[in-house]
Amino acid sequence: MQFTSSFSGRTQDLGDREWSAAVQKVFVSIASTILYYEYIQTFSREVAWIWKAPRQLSWLNILFYVNRYLILLGQSGVLLRAFWPGPLEAPNRLEICKALTLYHQFFGAAVQFVVEAFMIVRVSAMYNFSRRVTAFLLLVGIGAITNAVVSVSTSKEVQHTVETIPLNSCMLPNDDYNAHRLAIAWAGGLALDIIIVIFTLVKALSEPTLGKSVIVKLLLRDGTFYFAIMSLFMIATVCSWLVPDPYLRGTVSTLANVIASCLTTRLILNMRNPALFPQLQPAVIQDPAIPDTSVEWAIKKDAEESDFESDDGKTTFDLITSEGNILTKLSDEEYYGSFQERSRKREDSPV
Numbered sequence: 238m239q240f241t242s243s244f245s246g247r248t249q250d251l252g253d254r255e256w257s258a259a260v261q262k263v264f265v266s267i268a269s270t271i272l273y274y275e276y277i278q279t280f281s282r283e284v285a286w287i288w289k290a291p292r293q294l295s296w297l298n299i300l301f302y303v304n305r306y307l308i309l310l311g312q313s314g315v316l317l318r319a320f321w322p323g324p325l326e327a328p329n330r331l332e333i334c335k336a337l338t339l340y341h342q343f344f345g346a347a348v349q350f351v352v353e354a355f356m357i358v359r360v361s362a363m364y365n366f367s368r369r370v371t372a373f374l375l376l377v378g379i380g381a382i383t384n385a386v387v388s389v390s391t392s393k394e395v396q397h398t399v400e401t402i403p404l405n406s407c408m409l410p411n412d413d414y415n416a417h418r419l420a421i422a423w424a425g426g427l428a429l430d431i432i433i434v435i436f437t438l439v440k441a442l443s444e445p446t447l448g449k450s451v452i453v454k455l456l457l458r459d460g461t462f463y464f465a466i467m468s469l470f471m472i473a474t475v476c477s478w479l480v481p482d483p484y485l486r487g488t489v490s491t492l493a494n495v496i497a498s499c500l501t502t503r504l505i506l507n508m509r510n511p512a513l514f515p516q517l518q519p520a521v522i523q524d525p526a527i528p529d530t531s532v533e534w535a536i537k538k539d540a541e542e543s544d545f546e547s548d549d550g551k552t553t554f555d556l557i558t559s560e561g562n563i564l565t566k567l568s569d570e571e572y573y574g575s576f577q578e579r580s581r582k583r584e585d586s587p588v
Contacts, residue, residue, distance in 0.1 A: 257484035258403035265319040268495040275499045286509035301505045308498040318407045334407035348494045384425035388418045410483035420478035430468040437461045463500040
């Protein structure tokens with residue numbers, strides 16, 4: 238159910254309103270700079286470890302693409318809202334600003350949904366998909382979504398006027414009631430983040446050796462740090478909805494979404510990075526397809542069995558370059574035979 242209230246542009250001096258809008262623009266600019274710089278920095282790794290992965294339709298790759306390109310493409314609407322390029326006296330400017338504000342809220346919710354889904358799945362994986370842990374995390378996740386839906390659906394429909402719109406911007410003010418409802422909506426996500434961090438810390442403390450699986454080690458090492466950072470930004474976002482300035486409410490939300498998405502991207506890329514696996518055996522060998530050349534390669538020995546098991550059930554290992562390109566497969570005997578041959582050559586070679 239929605240209620241209606243009015244919001245007068247006279248509630249704040251024009252100079253103060255423009256200053257508040259400028260602060261919002263700074264946060265949006267910082268968030269966008271981080272987002273696009275991160276994309277440029279990690280694009281080569283995405284190509285090597287995601288695009289050229291043996292199984293393109295794995296759920297992890299699909300989640301990576303959704304998380305990566307949802308915010309990358311959707312950020313354009315956030316920038317349009319912050320830096321209105323159209324004429325100030327456009328007759329439909331108020332309607333456009335309302336639509337952009339609504340888009341910003343749904344876009345932020347979609348980004349958080351993807352990030353939270355990844356966090357739930359990965360923490361469940363740490364606990365070997367224990368039914369109790371998975372069911373509990375899903376219950377909390379559903380509760381957070383329900384809380385957000387109820388909080389937004391019970392908000393008031395604010396009657397803005399053209400005078401409430403800052404110059405060269407489409408960022409409308411938030412009244413006290415709606416700001417508090419949005420703070421409650423974000424608080425549900427914060428509760429889930431805190432629970433995720435607690436579960437990750439408990440797993441890390443209960444396994445001093447950080448487990449036997451490389452994936453578990455990675456999630457406990459990076460996941461604890463990344464999830465904690467996400468939680469801190471969620472706290473900052475909730476607090477930002479409670480500030481007295483109606484034009485500054487929710488200032489941190491865009492930055493929080495970007496940080497959460499970028500950290501999720503980093504964590505997935507790290508999970509696909511061959512160099513982080515201690516079982517990798519680097520070497521330099523002759524590529525039979527390219528005479529008189531050699532390529533750096535590594536044997537992936539610790540990952541999902543389906544990546545390395547042939548149709549006849551025998552174990553195979555992928556022969557990959559340092560960029561992640563798969564050249565061929567070696568059988569168990571071929572791998573250990575080539576490893577022994579390389580070891581013998583190193584021992585016979587002069588120092």
